[in-house]
Amino acid sequence: MRRSIAIPAVLATCLFLAACGGEDDSDPADPADPKVIEVTIQDGTVTPNGERVQLAQGQDVEFLMDADKPGELHVHTDGDGQTLPYDKGISTLALDLDESPGRIEVETHDPDVVVVLLEIR
Amino acid sequence: MPADGLTLAHGIGGAKDLPISPELAIAGAVAALVLSFTVLAVAWRTPRFDGPASGRPAPELLSRVVLSTPFRVAARTLGMALFLFSATAALFGQNLLTNPIFGIFYVWWWVGLVPASFLLGPVWKAISPVRTINLLLARLTGSDPERGLMEYPARLGYWPAAVGLFAFVWLELAYVYSTELGPVRLWCAVYVAVMLVGGALFGNRFYERADPFEVYSTLVGKLSIWAVREGRLLVRTPLSNLDSVEVGPGLVAVVSVLFGSTAYDSFRESTYWLKFIQNNETIRTTPWLGEWIGTFGLLALVLLVLAIFVLATMATGVRVDPHSGPRTRWAVRRALPDQFAHSIVPIVVGYIVAHYFTYLVEMGQLTLIQASDPLSNGSNLFGTGDWKVNYGLAEHPTFIANLKVVAVVIGHLLGVVAAHDRAIRLLPPRHQLVGQLPLLFAMVAFTAGGLYLLFAS
Numbered sequence: 001m002r003r004s005i006a007i008p009a010v011l012a013t014c015l016f017l018a019a020c021g022g023e024d025d026s027d028p029a030d031p032a033d034p035k036v037i038e039v040t041i042q043d044g045t046v047t048p049n050g051e052r053v054q055l056a057q058g059q060d061v062e063f064l065m066d067a068d069k070p071g072e073l074h075v076h077t078d079g080d081g082q083t084l085p086y087d088k089g090i091s092t093l094a095l096d097l098d099e100s101p102g103r104i105e106v107e108t109h110d111p112d113v114v115v116v117l118l119e120i121r
Numbered sequence: 122m123p124a125d126g127l128t129l130a131h132g133i134g135g136a137k138d139l140p141i142s143p144e145l146a147i148a149g150a151v152a153a154l155v156l157s158f159t160v161l162a163v164a165w166r167t168p169r170f171d172g173p174a175s176g177r178p179a180p181e182l183l184s185r186v187v188l189s190t191p192f193r194v195a196a197r198t199l200g201m202a203l204f205l206f207s208a209t210a211a212l213f214g215q216n217l218l219t220n221p222i223f224g225i226f227y228v229w230w231w232v233g234l235v236p237a238s239f240l241l242g243p244v245w246k247a248i249s250p251v252r253t254i255n256l257l258l259a260r261l262t263g264s265d266p267e268r269g270l271m272e273y274p275a276r277l278g279y280w281p282a283a284v285g286l287f288a289f290v291w292l293e294l295a296y297v298y299s300t301e302l303g304p305v306r307l308w309c310a311v312y313v314a315v316m317l318v319g320g321a322l323f324g325n326r327f328y329e330r331a332d333p334f335e336v337y338s339t340l341v342g343k344l345s346i347w348a349v350r351e352g353r354l355l356v357r358t359p360l361s362n363l364d365s366v367e368v369g370p371g372l373v374a375v376v377s378v379l380f381g382s383t384a385y386d387s388f389r390e391s392t393y394w395l396k397f398i399q400n401n402e403t404i405r406t407t408p409w410l411g412e413w414i415g416t417f418g419l420l421a422l423v424l425l426v427l428a429i430f431v432l433a434t435m436a437t438g439v440r441v442d443p444h445s446g447p448r449t450r451w452a453v454r455r456a457l458p459d460q461f462a463h464s465i466v467p468i469v470v471g472y473i474v475a476h477y478f479t480y481l482v483e484m485g486q487l488t489l490i491q492a493s494d495p496l497s498n499g500s501n502l503f504g505t506g507d508w509k510v511n512y513g514l515a516e517h518p519t520f521i522a523n524l525k526v527v528a529v530v531i532g533h534l535l536g537v538v539a540a541h542d543r544a545i546r547l548l549p550p551r552h553q554l555v556g557q558l559p560l561l562f563a564m565v566a567f568t569a570g571g572l573y574l575l576f577a578s
Contacts, residue, residue: 050395078135078483078512100515102136113399117392119139121518 034060034094039115041067046113055120057101063093073115076105136515137390138479141522146576149526150569153533157561160537161554168546170539172365176348176355184354193247197256200248210495211309216302217497224488226305227293230334232477233485235470238338242347245338251313252328252335255320269324278330278370278459281319283378285312285333287423290382294389295415336375340366340466344535363539366463373430373458376465380567381423383472387574389418426567430465433563434458437556440549460547461560464540468564471532472571475525479514486510525575533568537561 035055040047055061063073065086073084077099084093097104097120104118178184186192203225210222237244246252252266259266288308298304319327328335343363348355366372388394397404404410434457441450486508493506501507514521540560548556 046399049399050392052392076135078515079510081135099136100512101139101518102515103139104136114395117395120136121139 034062036062036064037116038064039066039073041065041069041071041108041111043068044111046108046111046115048116050114050117052117052119055097055118057120058098059120060097061095061118063095065091065093067091069110071108071110074107074109076107078102134480134484138521138525139518140578141525141572141575143576145522145526146572149530149572150565152530153568153572154565156530156534157537157565160534160541161557161561164538164541166545166553168542170358170361170364170542172361172363175361175364176350176357179347179354179356187354188349188352196247197253200250201253203248204250206492206495207309211302211306214302214495215497218300219491219494219497220302221488221491221495222302222305223300224484224491226309228481228484228488231289231293232473232481234334234338235341235473235477236481238341239344239470241342242345243335243339243342245332245335246328249328249332249335251316251320251332252325254313254317255325255328258317258321265324266320267325269320269322269327271322273323273326273330276370278372279336279375280371281331282333282336283371283374285315285331286337286375286378287382289333290378290385291416291419294382294386295419297412297415330369337379340375340463341470343463344467344470360535360539360542363463363466363535364542366466368459368462370459372462374427376462376469377427377430378423379469380465380472381426382419383469383476384426384571384574385419385422387476387571387578388422389415390578391574393577394418429563429566430462430560431458433559434461436559438549438552440547457547461540461543464536464543464560464564465567467532467535467539468529468567468571469532471528471530471535474528474532475571475575478524478528479521482514483510483512526572529568529571529575533564536564540564 035053037048037053053061063084063086067086067088070085070087073086073093075082075084075095077097082095084095086093097118099120101120104120105114106116106118107114207222207225210220210225214220214222234245256266292299292304292308296304316328316332319331329339330336343366344359345362346356346359348357348362348365398411398414399405404414435454437457439450439453439457441453487510490505490508490510493501493503495502541557544557544560545553
């Protein structure tokens, strides 16, 4: 490839790799407090609805459920995922996460809705 | 009915990649812009890549081995073995997410074909089971597999492949029952049937133009260093190889489906789309709309990519005989999009790397594990049933993010260079630089759009 194209190409690539590389895996200490997410399911409407939630690596989650029907939360972690059943009324679901950084969907199937997207950084 | 386990209309797989940071997305877009204008400013004025004529002979031994009959037979046998294994899992396996057919269909085949073709050339042409079956039937009946009952209509070109590719991405991305055994089985059955009938009618030319996977694999294979000419294996630079893509009607539709579908796959994971389909009153209250909104989204993105590219390539002066009329001008102009379509291929591959790299590494392993138990009866045929997927890649999110952006930017750069060389060859001297600007802007828009989707998904 001609040098006049190769040089800006290499420069541009190196510049943003240098700018944006760097901080990787600093020791992920287990944060003490689990993240609390309030979930309301009434008449087929789910709140929150497709929200992003930022988590630290190793941080657990607590769902405060308020549902008018029993159901299940499906958490799409690597592998088989986790299923958290809940009853009608008010309850608390504990979600233990031991995951690598990534984006995890939490959804219900009745109604068919993605409740939150957990972003583990 | 949904299969057991965590069925989702979002396909197979667990955790997904994090979105890239806004700084990285902007840095990538700026790099793409700078590189594009550098190419335009300093690049050559006479065509450099003479695809059909270029290339150095590969080492003699390698050439003899690769083009020998035992090697070809081995490749065909491998393809048939995979086909028969997959057919067994599809026909006699269970409708469970642990059936390896889903991983074979959506991961090994669809995504795996890209790195395989990038490294080895037109892989599907070598292992395609439908070509093999056509060949065997031809041998049995004493006919020539190259020729069928009639000539493949040249005007049909790559259009059937574009339709076939759209049928696949529709099943994968828009159809709500994409991870049910029935639909996958039906899709494969129709594919095999159409390919066999087409092969009988038109001969092997049908596969070169109408088999969606062969067209896809051959196009990506043009980014490899391998080529064959007059019975000899050649080595040539990917850009020269790309220049030798055979232009035909519908090529621009093929690349638009490939790029538009990958963009849609990203887009449907964005918060914007999720909130739209989950909160919009009309969608929630109209049952059929909820099932078909994905189809509309996919179609819209594919058509958008097609429209932008067609307009960008046609918005230039054309080289015609000064005495020819407007009809000829229009005919020449109408042929331009297909003649530039090859330059989208590197952009598509860059984006495929960005979007599917971790998916291939992780789900590819999972499929290998599931392959030991095709009938879901607890067997462990290949001994891989007890293995665990290694998710170590996910511990390096910065590396993954950088890889995505570098892949997209390099794909963009190769696309711009390929388009420039084609423009030099096709456009009249007055328009050679200015005539490229619309296409350049279209490519920068595609790349910036792709980076934005990586950030927003």
